[in-house]
Amino acid sequence: MGFYIRPKRRPQGQKVTRKLDITKLKNQLTAQDLQSRMDSKLLDIRSDQSSIDEQWESFRDTVHSIALETLGQVTRNHQDWFDENDQEIQKLLEEKRRLLRAHQNDTTCTAKKAAFNNIRSTVQAKLRLMQDAWLSAKADEIQGYADKHDTKKLYEALKAVYGQQFSFGSTPLLSSDGTSLLTNKRLILERWAEHFNIVLNRPTQINEEAIARLPQVPTNHELAVPPAVEESWYQCKRPIS
Structure with a gap:
């Protein structure tokens, strides 16, 4: 009599329906x-x-x-440098894979090995050029939003490039002595508070002699005079440069 042990079925999560484009x-x-x-x-x-x-x-x-x-289905919002060059990159990678398989099937052939090494160098060089061009164009786009003070499009562009960022309250941190890893959210927030307290509230040592050697200038009492209404109105109407 033969026995068959049915493997344990792994629990399947609920299938999430992807959004329409x-x-x-x-x-x-x-x-x-x-x-x-x-x-x-x-x-x-x-x-x-x-x-x-x-x-x-x-x-x-x-x-x-x-x-x-x-x-069709919506694609991810996070932009990668190869998104806009997908077809060109795929052609390069397919050619590289083809020559790699040919070399693996006949490792003694020096011509196939040389062809694979050449295409590998070509692919790496072209991918670097694509990445540099994409990053340069994206940097110009983001800088343009910053120059125009368009904060909405600025942060949208940054979010599109860097994607979803993790908050301080969810990323594990090392304790101050570096001996343990903090995973509890409360302890992580306390560790960040401790870190910034040390960074921002360092004790200062003031050299009174150096301050005494600073050249003194007469007090300009005109700076204490409140501005006139006309002057305030003029400053409010000036365009932001």
Whole structure:
């Protein structure tokens, strides 16, 4: 008699439905295509299901499938330097993989090894150029927002480049003596408070003799005179340079 032990099934988490790329609806042709597909498909939905739940599930699944087919899924917001050069990079990497497989299948062939080394150097050089060009363009874009004092677009651009950042309250830290790792949120916040207290509140030593040697200038009492209303109004109306 043969026995079969069924392996333990690993628990499966709930599948998260990815968001639809609704930004494509800004294109008038895409919006019209979606509307026409909806009009044709929704007419085919049967309304004689036994319960309202079945009618809702049929409507829900039909709408989602049409929208997914037309709009697709949303891509991540975090920008990487290779996003805009994906097709070109993929061609380079595919050629590199092809030559690598050829070299691995025939390691004694010096020509195949040399071809792989050449394509590897070419790929590395082109990838560095792509990365430098992307970073330079992105830096100019962010600097432009900073020069225009457009803080909203400035932080949006920074967030797009660096992605989601972890807060101080969730990243583990070493204790002040470096002997233990703090993972509790309260202890982490206390450690940050201790760190900034040491950094910002260091005791100062003032050399009175050095202060006494500083050249003294007469007091300008005009600075204590309150500005006139006209002067204040003029300063408020001046454009920010």
